[in-house]
Amino acid sequence: MIRGRGGAGKSTLAAALGTATGLPVIELDEHFWGPDLEATPPDRWAVVQGELANTDRWIMDGDLGPYDVLDVRLRRADTVLLLDHSFPGCAWRALLRSRERADFWLWVWSWRRRHRPLLINAIAAHAGHATLHVLRNPRATARFVARELTRRT
Template sequence: MVLGRGGAGKSTLAAALGAATGLPVVELDKHFWGPGLEATPLELWAVVQGELAAEDRWIMDGDLGPYDVLDVRLRRADTVLLLDYSFPRCAWRAVWRSRESADFWRWVWSWRRRSRPVLLEALAAHAQDAEVHVFRGPRATARFLARFS
């Protein structure tokens, strides 16, 4: 699983890991957001994630902040990568990536204060057996990725 603040590069890392390992990559945003960026209801989202995580092997990227139901996929993950990058780095990447909503920017701004503690609690509760890596910057992430080249 790849988690982190918006704009951190979760999808890019997941794609690189998928290419290096041959594992299928599941981009959760493509399964969660409906037309007009309509969020999938939490009950249904838990079911969808259960189906996606039921596969034997996968790389899932996505951090849906307050819309997420983490425990479903955390229970199945053997490795979790948390991109704990700074706000300026993520904001810069997000600006260049696409036009984003005010909700997105509130989430990115408050991620370390609000979402990160929730993620760490969920990891402790539901991913005790997973190998967890927390990366504070792209160099650390690149060193990890180089292990698969």
């Protein structure tokens, strides 16, 4: 399970790990947001996640901030990767990627102060069995991928 601030590189990391491990990659944004960027209601989102996490092996990438329901996939995750990258780097990558709504920028700005502590608490409460890797910058993330590639060959 890959979490982190918008623009941190969650999808890029998921794709690299999917290639390295052969595990299926599930991009949560594809399942969560409706055609007009409307959020899936929390009760429905919990059901959808349960269906997505119903297999034994997967890589799920996504951090839906205040819209998310974490406990469903945290209970199933054996590994949690937390991309705790800086605001400037994430903001720059998000700007290069696409136009975003104001609520996205508020979430990206407040992620470390407001959302990260909630995530850490949720991991402790629902995924105490999982291995947690906190990757603080793109170099640490690249080293993690390199180690995984080396381990798999």
